[in-house]
Amino acid sequence: MGVKGIVKKAVEVGEMGFNKDGGAINWFPGHMAAATRAIRSRLKLSDLVIEVRDARIPFSSANQDLQPQLSAKRRVIALNKKDLANANVLNKWVRYFDSSNQDCLPINAHSRSSVRKTQFCAHCPSWIASFQLLDLVEFKLKEVMSREPTLLVMVVGVPNVGKSALINSIHQIASTRFPVQEKMKRATVGPLPGVTQDIAGYKIAHQPSIYVLDTPGVLVPNIPNIETGLKLALAGSVKDSVVGEDRIVQYLLTVLNTRGSPLHWKHLAKQMEETSQISEDKPDYNPKDLRPKMKKLPNASDLLYVKDLVREVQHALYVTLSEFGGNIEDENDMECLIEHQFEVLQKALKIPHKSSEARLMVSKKFLTLFRTGKLGSFVLDDVPEFNRES
DSSP: OOHHHHHHHGGGOTTTTOOTTSOOEEOOOHHHHHHHHHHHHHHTTOSEEEEEEETTSTTTTSOGGGHHHHHTSOEEEEEEOGGGSOHHHHHHHHHHHHHTTOEEEEOOTTOGGGTSOOOOOTTOTTGGGGOOHHHHHHHHTHHHHTTOSEEEEEEEOSTTSSHHHHHHHHHHHHHHHSTTHHHHOOEEEEEOOSSSOEEEEEEEETTTEEEEEOOOOOOOSEESOHHHHHHHHHHTSSOHHHHOHHHHHHHHHHHHHHHTGGGGGTHHHHHHHHHHTTGGGSOOOOOSOSSOSSSSOOOHHHHHHHHHHHHHHHHHHHHHHHTOOSOTTOHHHHHHHHHHHHHHHHHHTTOOTTOTTHHHHHHHHHHHHHHTTTTOOOOOSOOOOOOTTO
């Protein structure tokens, strides 16, 4: 069952609303409709837009309904979570956007050094490569700074691309440059119903005054391409419960198997054989979840356990794919491979075989490993063809 097979099977997924003719994914909470209207009205007033996308899905994480408006504005595309994306493929995406005369910058929104301003070298020919996000924002606004006393920068993006993390980093940087904001916290611009109750502004520059406006994450009313919907679900922009963790993992395993990613973990086979001889001396862990429940630093034992767990998962997938005698392109063969991989993952993830929710537990833990980058760095969207000499 190749990627197309998984997509075809996804037609049957319930709440996601896949239509049998390959039609749209209908998942559009009510607050998103109101938020989208508010964002459209604010876009008319903004001087520049920071569009945050997930670096693992640079195309799929774009809100296509807003693209006509966004492309007509001064815009910087911030590819967030660059630490989770394959650096070589991500660089190709940056060159693709550059070939389209679209400013694009990979960032890690949790790192203030990826966001804050640096010293600008006017004589450096590769200046944009050394730019941090706020550098690029001020550079893009340079032409209007002389005639506008106040400038508005708007941050937009679909849910869970790291927009809130970016806003927090910008706010922290701004509060150190303009301490009065520590008392003001948020400058309310206008009310919005839903998870984010208002559009808030933070001052990031003076003379002229530049404000960054926060907005809630919104999806399009429907996602016309089913595979795009699965990628958004895999990245966490659509709630797991809408598609189902099982279905998302089937898609992820299909992508990994089709690309041959587990075969790159061949070196783990020998390591696992060497460590298996001393496995009896290892303590028996059985955590309920990979994610910590409390905000505390993990101890050395926890880190070692997660590292060993990842190695066992990668080794299990390597063995199943390397010993697979079927045809990857055949849907039935791929389905059999994935079912076998669910079985070995259950053992690798130390999930009791008698558990009634074993498959769900496998799916949740495997998704956590992927989403936190423990399985490696990936970019799921293929780079479009473009003139590399332009």
